[in-house]
Amino acid sequence: MAKRSAPEVNAGSMADIAFLLLIFFLVTTTIESDTGMNRKLPPKLPENIDPPNIKEKNLFAIIVNKNNELLVEEQPMELKDLREATIAFLDNGGDSSCKYCKGKRNPESSDNPDKAVISLQNSRQTNYASYIAITNEVLAGYKVLRNREAKRIYGVSYADLVQQYKDAAEDSPEKEAWKKKRDAIKSMFPEKFSEAEAKE
Amino acid sequence: MSKFNKGGKKELPAISTASLPDIVFMLLFFFMVATVMRQNTLLIENKLPYADQVEKLENRNLTMYIYAGKPAAGYKKFGNEARVQLNDKLISDVREVQAFVQQTRANTPQTEVGRLLTALKVDVNTNMGLIGDVKNELREVNQLKINYATLNGDATKNIK
Numbered sequence: 001m002a003k004r005s006a007p008e009v010n011a012g013s014m015a016d017i018a019f020l021l022l023i024f025f026l027v028t029t030t031i032e033s034d035t036g037m038n039r040k041l042p043p044k045l046p047e048n049i050d051p052p053n054i055k056e057k058n059l060f061a062i063i064v065n066k067n068n069e070l071l072v073e074e075q076p077m078e079l080k081d082l083r084e085a086t087i088a089f090l091d092n093g094g095d096s097s098c099k100y101c102k103g104k105r106n107p108e109s110s111d112n113p114d115k116a117v118i119s120l121q122n123s124r125q126t127n128y129a130s131y132i133a134i135t136n137e138v139l140a141g142y143k144v145l146r147n148r149e150a151k152r153i154y155g156v157s158y159a160d161l162v163q164q165y166k167d168a169a170e171d172s173p174e175k176e177a178w179k180k181k182r183d184a185i186k187s188m189f190p191e192k193f194s195e196a197e198a199k200e
Numbered sequence: 201m202s203k204f205n206k207g208g209k210k211e212l213p214a215i216s217t218a219s220l221p222d223i224v225f226m227l228l229f230f231f232m233v234a235t236v237m238r239q240n241t242l243l244i245e246n247k248l249p250y251a252d253q254v255e256k257l258e259n260r261n262l263t264m265y266i267y268a269g270k271p272a273a274g275y276k277k278f279g280n281e282a283r284v285q286l287n288d289k290l291i292s293d294v295r296e297v298q299a300f301v302q303q304t305r306a307n308t309p310q311t312e313v314g315r316l317l318t319a320l321k322v323d324v325n326t327n328m329g330l331i332g333d334v335k336n337e338l339r340e341v342n343q344l345k346i347n348y349a350t351l352n353g354d355a356t357k358n359i360k
Contacts, residue, residue, distance in 0.1 A: 011221070014221040015217070015220045015221040015224055018221055018224040018225050018228055019224055021228050022224055022227055022228045022231065025228065025231035025232055025235050026231055028235060029231055029234060029235040029236070034256065034257035034260070034263075034319065034349065035254040035255065035256055035257070035349070035350060035351070035352050036251075036254055036255070036257060036319060036347040036348050036349040036350050037251055037253055037254055037255070037347065037348045037350060038255050038317075038345070038346075038347050039346055039347070039348065040344050040345060040346070041335055041338060041339050041343075041344040041345075041346060042339070042344075043339065043342065043344060044339045044340060044342070068359065079355075079356055079359060080356055122328045122332075123328070124327060124328060124329030124332065125327050125328070125329065126327065126328040127324070127325070127326075127327065127328070128249065128322050128323070128324060128325075128326040128327070128328060128331060129249040129324040129325075129358035129359065130358060130359055131328050131331075132249040132250075132251055132348055132350060132355065132358060133249070133250075133251070133355040133356065133358040133359060135251075135348070136251040136252065136253050136350075136355040137355060139253040140252065140253050143253060197332070198328055198329060198332045
């Protein structure tokens, strides 16, 4: 028997096969990272519970009607002004118990960021996009204030604190430290943003 | 003189295509890694609103998606009113959300149930009434962690 070298496999069609696969993945692909606003719904309460007693001045009422118009503290407002108004309300520090607040200390507005509650009521006909925009502006207000305090105390932004906490190794002392810092900032401006049942 | 022979018919050498498969494979691998298969066929319009206070969804496996919007072109037989879509069908009664949540929980490892998150992918032209109903159903089954899916952008773009 003569020794025959193994015949070479023709790889010319490899490109065609690869192209086929490539086109398949090109078509099915959706390069999108899922982003969104995280929120927490209030738990279902028993029927016979009395609503907590909140002073009128500690409540920042946002009402949005079916035409997507804003009524903030009984005054009509444009969406672009909502962020500033939120910050002014949270940062007011009316009873001077809040040392880090830089607001106007208006006695007619909130006493303390810890007591300040923002309430949003929408109509059933309100557009989802406006609702998202309003929620976004209120959350932005909290974030601005938290950033300010995080920068002042730790020299980093609040988002960085959260990220560092997430990135730190599990059960390490660093993680504990970051958590402490994050919670400290969080408790300076606790998110008290409630949504009322929609009205017709 | 033939030192600078220009007259000869010289053919251009063929470009070697031997490395073409390599290039294609590189692209292929990129798309294979970057790809996310669509989990559901959308029967509704789903143009998401803009927001800038966004966070990234971390764990796709622990996320259940609830879609809502007006039936898309081609599905007008379902009417013109905004509807909720779970998995691959439009539901007629918003109470089906509860069963959907329970079923997702049953399919999730026991230890991870607490980390389940509901992502609401809602079209911009939806009324809040429907969303409020969905949220109430979620509260009913104590599924409180939710996420409003948005595109990253300036929120004022939402209002025309």
